[in-house]
Amino acid sequence: MEENQRDAAAAGSEAGEEALVGNVNKLMVTPPGYTGVPRKGHLIFDACFESGNLGRVDYISEFEFDLFIRPDTCNPRFRVWFNFTLENVRETQRVIFNIVNFSKTKSLYRDGMSPVVKSTSRPKWQRLPAKNVYYYRCPDHRRNYVMSFAFCFDREDDVYQFAYCYPYTYSRLQHYLDSLERKNLDYVQRELLGLSVQQRRLDLLTITNPGGPGTHFMLFRHCCSILPTSPAGQHCSISVSRPSLRANVPLESAERLRKIH
Template sequence: LMVTPTGYTGVSRKSHLVFDACFESGNLGRVDCISEFEFDLFIRPDTCNPRFRVWFNFTVENVQETQRVIFNIVNFSKTKSLYRDGMSPVVKSTSRPKWQRLPAKNVYYYRCPDHRRNYVMSFAFCFDREDDVYQFAYCYPYTYTRLQHYLDSLERRNLDYLQREQLGLSVQQRRLDLLTITSPEKQKKLVVLTARVHPGESPASFICQGVIDFLVSQHPVAVILRDHVIFKIVPMLNPDGVYLGNYRCSLMGFDLNRHWQEPSPWVHPTLHAVKQLIVQLSQDAVSPNLQPASKICITHFIQ
């Protein structure tokens, strides 16, 4: 989407910004040009659920060196936000591929009278390299594809205390992965860990990956844990929502964290598969690898 100043009818030129969010975990619904320097950006709601508008992830190109802009994210669905407490969006570019946070002094989160007193997050930015494509996001993205690459690399290590299996498929036929981490000894406690039931809470994936990296390491504590505990880890409960760039919902517009009671195998297949696993583990009192009297500890890394 190329955005030109209001009333401009000539040939497009440098500084007429081109916005794009048609990529994995991308989200940007609309851009309004307020002036040559200011743009109102509208978040696309979660698929099939207009209530949630928080996650954004988009690119900007066709910039001019030293071009200064103000981007206003104008349609947040939440009033409470970490932006009120000093968090700032992240940015990277083709020549600087490492994500970094925008300076907090350039980010403002406030009630805006021009947008029915909704909360707006505005940030100022100066483009410094004309050939770069810049990418801005709500927080550090962690995509479904990134997870698959990570799990593939783990699997190639052929660790005898790590097993990867496909627990099920999402509505759009993406993998629901299950990792089992434990050493061969018997009579153990059981811990179930899950992450990314809410797609926009990407820090959960970084935490989960850190936990996995530690548990498969040769750290003395990790070795002891593997000797005494069976870890069942589901790294991404909502792969469709993550892929689509949603904030809270699945493909069909459901907040999966509100449907544990009676998940549908058709509407909530990933949730249904995980609940079936937990129920089976709870009932499996005669398993040779599980202490009959042990309780299952379940942890969600949802933020």
């Protein structure tokens, strides 16, 4: 994600919020005015890695922090994705994290979805209990929508990672597509459509039956990430590994999901 400033309108709607330039990098957050030796429980935030996103952290108390996420690369009005790590935690430390500058009013968080978490000792992503996640209008932030979640750390030596949903990085997708090319599958063709603003590949996959004439139909699966939806690479992987899979989503459900997104 490139370094961008948030648009003036959005910045004006957040009391005291400044332009967010760059992700936090091993940022230890301590009480205001604290000059002593860092101790356990002074959380260290980091988002300087692929797919990471966290631009600012405000200390509210030892048990609460306000988090500001950076906007999309090409549109500073959209602020949805977050992905960051935490370390230097204290065992049994219970903390509330408030992501205070979401740009969306409608979110799956209002319908039971919750962020995902993993740690060095438990490397598999798991969803936080929905009862510990809250999506609401906050009077302290001009009634903008805030997503708060509570978490209790249980292992001091672990590094914890939190994300909006299951991350699927550009590098992982490219590695997967490269492996497909090496397999020379007869039903998959990979083409380069062009390059993104950041000079990354825009790939087109054609998945088809290379056989003789017969009755055919065409199915387009658009695998771009549309803001808060699950990473598109997951859909791409499913399409190729299970080419017979068809999208059988009831019309009513599809329309409802589009409204939420």
